[in-house]
Amino acid sequence: MAANPLRMALIGGGGAGFIGKVHAIAATMDGQATLVAGAFSSNPERSRDAASAFGVAPERAYGSAGELFSRESTLPPDERAEFVAIATPNDTHASLAVAALKAGFHVVCDKPMAINLSQAAEMVKCAEASGRVFALMHNYSGYPLVRQARTMIQGGELGKLLGVRVQYLQGWMHGRQPGDTPARGAWKSDPSRNGPGGSLGDVGTHAYHLLRFITDAKPLELLCQLQSHAPFHELDDYGHALLRLEGGASGMVTFSQVTHGRLNDLSIDVDGDRASLRWRQERPNQLEVRALGQPTRIYERDPNSPLLSDLARSSCRLPAGHPEAFLEAFANVYRSAFADMAQHRASYIAPTIAPTMPSVVLPYPSVRDGYEGVAFITRCLESHNDNATWKPTTDFDGSRL
């Protein structure tokens, strides 16, 4: 544990809630942060009951997020939570993030950032005016070999970009039965809580961000077709978005929650005019690179490999061969954001910066990336509803904000 770890508050994660628990584990994995407070459920009693499971003192398990913000704000600066992780249903992200930023907390928010573009625009404006850190949890950008892929492409090892294919395939919707109330995530079938994009918002935004993160290629136009196959669910559960990328490359983003037998099968293929690469999240410790006439190169996650970039090496915790995966990648996004939070603390609160900050840090997914993800959902729906016609994407950078 660092001498003076960053103090975290968690919103969500109580009861059967999934990703809040992952936030709590990942943020504290390296001893750079400690969970001190929470509003773990929308139900005040369940929120307080969850305190012990998270190791939070009962007096700092609050009945609501509003209570958390107001009560934590009254504590001395060296006691109060410094950042808030938002791991609640999509419709709550905007109001919680804006309230947290206005109360002076840094924010780590899960995806999709908001359920419409006006919410996302408000979040950008508020985050940028606040001067606080805002990180969006696109955790797949934290994998060492995803970071290696990005470095290789930026260094020109694949040559000119020809095209990118990324897909995120799940199949769990086939298990749903009439009248089922899932133990968690029932809100995902309610457009007013989930937002208008089903698989598009849930896994398509992760796939789209991975394409952008690895290639850095800006989209110029997109065309999208959505389908809804599963009974008892009115939102899309299958879709493809075709992208025209700057520089003449093309991209394809496929998302599905009705592909039998697929679990969290996120994969990306990048084609350059000198080489191609492939990475798959269900085999995350390997990156394949191919060139015509040469044997396939397989890069392994290895903190000591001279074949990997500084960035990829510094994103590893264990020696090669001991598998690292989802939790560690998640923690790497936190670690990048913590470096900024620690800088902030040094200039405002003194006295310490946690001593174990990595020497190589990468910009973490930002509030602008969150805006772009919501713009991707919005424009895909517009294209689909307009008979799958091309729509411009040049405003994805927030230039119209």
Ligand SMILES: NC(=O)c1ccc[n+]([C@@H]2O[C@H](COP(=O)([O-])OP(=O)(O)OC[C@H]3O[C@@H](n4cnc5c(N)ncnc54)[C@H](O)[C@@H]3O)[C@@H](O)[C@H]2O)c1
């Ligand atoms: N980054 C990822 O890989 C990833 C994975 C899964 C989900 N997510 C995102 O995380 C968010 C949560 O998804 P989930 O799968 O954990 O959902 P979930 O239904 O499993 O959990 C939601 C949790 O939020 C709590 N909650 C709801 N409203 C609240 C409120 N107002 N205040 C406090 N707590 C509240 C619930 O009690 C529950 O514990 C969603 O935005 C989802 O898209 C991201």
